[in-house]
Amino acid sequence: MAKKILSQEENSVLKSMFLRSHTVFINFNMVKMEANCFTITMAPAIESIYGDDIEEKKEAYLRHQNFFNTHAVALSFIAGLAYAMEKEKKETGAVDGQTIESIKAALMGPTAGMFDSLFFNCLRVIAAGIGIGLCADGNFLGTIIFILLYGVSQSVFKYILINLGYVYGTSFIDMVFETGLMTSLTKSASVLGLIMVGAMTAQMVNVPLNWTLTVGQTSVVVNDIINQIFPGLLGVVLLFTLVSLIKKGKRPTQLIFGILAIAILGALIGIF
Amino acid sequence: MAKKILSQEENSVLKSMFLRSHTVFINFNMVKMEANCFTITMAPAIESIYGDDIEEKKEAYLRHQNFFNTHAVALSFIAGLAYAMEKEKKETGAVDGQTIESIKAALMGPTAGMFDSLFFNCLRVIAAGIGIGLCADGNFLGTIIFILLYGVSQSVFKYILINLGYVYGTSFIDMVFETGLMTSLTKSASVLGLIMVGAMTAQMVNVPLNWTLTVGQTSVVVNDIINQIFPGLLGVVLLFTLVSLIKKGKRPTQLIFGILAIAILGALIGIF
Amino acid sequence: MAKKILSQEENSVLKSMFLRSHTVFINFNMVKMEANCFTITMAPAIESIYGDDIEEKKEAYLRHQNFFNTHAVALSFIAGLAYAMEKEKKETGAVDGQTIESIKAALMGPTAGMFDSLFFNCLRVIAAGIGIGLCADGNFLGTIIFILLYGVSQSVFKYILINLGYVYGTSFIDMVFETGLMTSLTKSASVLGLIMVGAMTAQMVNVPLNWTLTVGQTSVVVNDIINQIFPGLLGVVLLFTLVSLIKKGKRPTQLIFGILAIAILGALIGIF
Amino acid sequence: MVTIALKAAFVYYVVYWLDTFILSWQCLTRPIVIAPLAGLVMGDFHTGIVMGAALESIFMGISAIGGAIPADATTSSVIAVAYTILTGASIEEGLAIAMPIGTAMSSFGGLLTPLWASLAPFWEKLAVEANPKKFLIVNILVSFFTMPFVNAIVLFFAVAYGVEGLNSLLASLPVWVMTGLGAASGMMLAVGFAILTSMIWSGDVAIFFFVGYVLVKYAGLGTVPIAIIGAAIAISLFMSDKKLSDLKTSLTNTQVNVNDDEEDFF
Amino acid sequence: MVTIALKAAFVYYVVYWLDTFILSWQCLTRPIVIAPLAGLVMGDFHTGIVMGAALESIFMGISAIGGAIPADATTSSVIAVAYTILTGASIEEGLAIAMPIGTAMSSFGGLLTPLWASLAPFWEKLAVEANPKKFLIVNILVSFFTMPFVNAIVLFFAVAYGVEGLNSLLASLPVWVMTGLGAASGMMLAVGFAILTSMIWSGDVAIFFFVGYVLVKYAGLGTVPIAIIGAAIAISLFMSDKKLSDLKTSLTNTQVNVNDDEEDFF
Amino acid sequence: MVTIALKAAFVYYVVYWLDTFILSWQCLTRPIVIAPLAGLVMGDFHTGIVMGAALESIFMGISAIGGAIPADATTSSVIAVAYTILTGASIEEGLAIAMPIGTAMSSFGGLLTPLWASLAPFWEKLAVEANPKKFLIVNILVSFFTMPFVNAIVLFFAVAYGVEGLNSLLASLPVWVMTGLGAASGMMLAVGFAILTSMIWSGDVAIFFFVGYVLVKYAGLGTVPIAIIGAAIAISLFMSDKKLSDLKTSLTNTQVNVNDDEEDFF
């Protein structure tokens, strides 16, 4: 996997992506989290790769509108990698959309954990520590040092990592393509992706049923019973209900408002 | 895996199996647990499938006399599945006895956990709650409602699940057979079966050695030492001793009385 | 895997190895632990197998100078096995050095656990219990009985196990060789070896960073932050730094004195 | 007294025995069903119903999962009702004796566990005869004389001669007999697993027995997660074999085609 | 009062909004940055700086990882500074109100969570238009009116009419609305995962979803060890496929050679 | 005093050194063996035997597994016996000093750990010379001057000039030297593992290093369950390769047959 020399176009795409990757929290929401930023970040790459092919572009944009969540700096790395994969997809057909999805899904959880502690819990605390010392004496330099140490250095890391993701990604994919094992890579990536989605579902999806069934003289906490069958069963059921609705062509809008309606209704009748 | 339309004979076998599957606890014992019920339940299937082939029938009866334990309702599902597998075994030779064993072994533990909490811990408590309210006022309707909600509905589920097990099982096995992968299925089923038998051995087999070796001024709790080497080692040793005795042709009778004798003798000399 | 009848040379090699295997703790150190004893124990085997082939001998001696640690009695078993593998390596080329390494690495941890509790925590305590009773009355027989029960019986087990390891190892390797799957065995052994080295690294390697970064009014325990990223990260980083230095041709001497220098310097400036 | 005791034993026996054959397990034998029926037979239906409600509440939480039953709800319900009707005691007094009796009865039941276990080989022999009608009938006949029968007798004496009798009966056995029987039951389970193991055992997958074992003993997992992990392993192995067989098929076909081509060629 | 409130809302709004576009996340919005700026705008730079140091210390430990924020450091910093400057209270008094306000603001922010979530389909639709310029612009425009906007308004009223106003506003909503909204947010996450799942799902590897699931729920592992175990599985599957494909290649080549030889032969 | 001290050092030295070569590890060096021998040499066999019993009881529970030794049973046994014989103190008094001395001696031993570790490269060089006789002899010669030798000297001074001497010796070292040496020992272990790793490392299976790692650090498993799980993985990989090689063999044979047939055909 030799280091690739980047063309001028690639360089300018990466630079634009780097700038855009700062919008991590633009219109952040609980459904897609950082998806908007990811779409915005990928736009230069998608435009450069797919040019006029409007159908493929639509697909690509849809792909990068999916749920995404990780630390701001890690996002740049994954975006660089996604650029490499999209390029491979177009040029050689070696990668397909599902592989890209799976790899993104697999990388979110672990990078979030690592980068959160590296930057948010470590670098930030150190930078704040230094800044606080100065500010407590009324010295505005404390603020400036904080911004330099924390904000600017995160930016620098974003820059380095978006390039790293692209370069590393390309050569990895080239290697796989040469050996003609793309389907296997897709399948393996799906396995890893599914494991991670399963893990994240277990950690994050939560159906907060708060329903005590009182019949006669006994009362049953329904959620306890359900969790005894399989912990978090309701979340799993919810997820697969949604999956089957999506496969039946339901739009996310409908799902979201459905959930909202059920939640508020449920709260009204007292089961949440 | 299309839904199969059942023949009249199949229907009547399933109905008879359903009725017989109620005897879950008939002559229940710690060695085979629900094996007698399973044999009784399988009898119509075995008779219908193997007809006059007395040797195969004997084998089949022996197979379904093995240790079996799960919740009463889950038993019906597994019996339906076993019917499908026995049929396949006879008609196409696609399934063999070991596969049937492995699949049964693999399904016991998890179904017990799920159905116990579903029916025994949940439905029963709800039914009792309603019944108690009425009975407390001296109203016998409480008892009747309890029987309907708990007993009758369990019966209904048994009926549904025995059919489901048969239909689902047949089409699954057909699919495997067409692709000529029966040996692989057997091996995979054995792997799952062995994992579950290992897990159940760890959970249930217990050699309650209670022997403190006092020599000179020190005393050693022998069981603690043994469990330090490998937790539950004695249980594993016991199991594999039994396995090797079985392979040497020893009859279960001998094993059971042997264990009984050792246990009582051990208790007499104070090591249990 | 039929039992092999050992030739006279094999017998005399095994006997000499048995005697030498008593030196478990000769020049024991934290870097290689029992490596010296292992080298000494393997010497008769290596000499008998490789005869005049000085290059192969050097390789073999280097191989058995690697980190080694397990219980004294288990060491004999592994040495017997290693003899069998070295022989196979020379005679049929079926085994390579990496396989031998992997299998040794895989066996250390589990055998240490089992034999420590069997001999050190159990047999020793029993022997001491009996001995103490007699010695307390001023009877020197207590000491003699202790030596017989503990020391001599460990020697006897060493003798039995070194032979067992050789015979069992030979027949296992023969089987694999007949099926022509040696590369697969090597790879599988590497997998197991790596899992165990990873596990032992996690358990034993420890970079005791004790560095509290105090900036302004806040202080950060650096090690806590690092372990939040990945528990024991420093140990892993240290290990792979060393691996890459070894691959670059650095000698162990340099590594060890480097570590010593860093540790003392670190302690001086207060980060350990 | 003896009449009431007889009636109590009778209603217990019939209901428990029936429970083995109709509806589903542990339905008719629950206090809320059997206590009213006992009351009916002994002549005080109302007391039976009301006590059934209370007894069900008491025994509701005592679960009987996995084969171990900490207290016998059925016998103690019948005894409690009989005691109340017999002595004219208050319902509360009747309830008070239910739990200690239940515990005694269940430890007495535990005593007999090895006895039923020792029948296992008999059943196996019978099954192998491949005579399902006989197997069913003998099962039914034997079921007349097992647990419900023994319990009914004990119950009769308990009601007729008091709870002390029961306790002293248990106490008269040497301790080591009870200990030995208790030890036997945990070990007898191994027979069933051993038969199972010997059927599905094969050298190359044997290690998986221990995988299941250590996931319970060291990682502390239960059967549900182990089944899922095990299924993933089994499916992966199956899929890998499937790929191999697909490859084989495709290569064999190619070869045939090669030959076909050659034949065409000539 | 209203002027200060306006200024406070303004500085909050501008800084929070900027934070979305430059440097990196949660830098400008940290108390140590925003408090001095708020002080500057409201005419007491020194107080702003000193309070920034103290507020940063208070909020440093409150982490905002994984999408949940227990207390809103940014709004409360601005309010605390405004309050101190406005009322001439001591810095200590100003700090005292920071945390309760932060908690109130963050629970108010939580209220709106489902609102932003409900925009998700809108964004998706917009993205699929494949008009990146439009997507970016609309995002920027909408970002004018989301979190920072709403918070700025609340902040304005909080400063202008006091903290009681804020509390009573929250209290005026029926409890079930807040409960429902809270419940919705945990469930809405499932939509994103469902889309993801439906894209990478396939029957033969489906079980691995549950492997990941049980490793979290039963074995209590986090995403890092699960990713490592998952990677080992994925790599093993990949390598096994690679071996298969190597074999295929080698066999096909052999066959070709066989044919070649034969052709030579003729 | 000095004579007794010399005798004590001598008996300690001989027995400890012998323990490296005969019987098996930690047999002759146990209190129950060495204390009687020390007593014998110092002229009071009976005291030695009786103290041996007591010292063995004291040190029995202190295990020395995995390379770490919390208290040195051997030196303290000899010192305790010498002290008792020397001062005519009661056995109880003799025993009282055993444990503090043992701890001091073992922390002194810890000090030297890096010294022995620094010999590792020397041993490796020597081993590679492929001269086993020389390797053995140098090992034996060096073993004269390592642990037992150093300990014997310390022991001599401890008996001759009291325990305080030992303590003040330890106290005279700067703290950072001891800390640094302590830190080094945990890190030096990595050298052995690194050599091992570099020998069995290969890119496609590298991830399994981390599987073992996380099973310890996150799942909290020990080496036994990990070895079982690892064995299952290794066996599965091996079996899958075996199937592949079987397939290859069978296909190659078929091909040969095909060719054979064709040859027959012509």
Ligand SMILES: OC[C@H]1O[C@H](O)[C@@H](O)[C@@H](O)[C@@H]1O
């Ligand atoms: O945990 C990953 C990521 O989750 C959310 O997006 C936010 O809480 C970020 O601060 C965090 O970095």
Ligand SMILES: OC[C@H]1O[C@H](O)[C@@H](O)[C@@H](O)[C@@H]1O
């Ligand atoms: O746990 C499965 C199963 O085990 C035993 O057979 C009984 O305790 C049943 O009640 C239970 O359903």
Ligand SMILES: OC[C@H]1O[C@H](O)[C@@H](O)[C@@H](O)[C@@H]1O
């Ligand atoms: O734990 C294995 C092994 O480790 C070290 O080598 C020593 O502590 C031995 O006593 C022990 O048997």
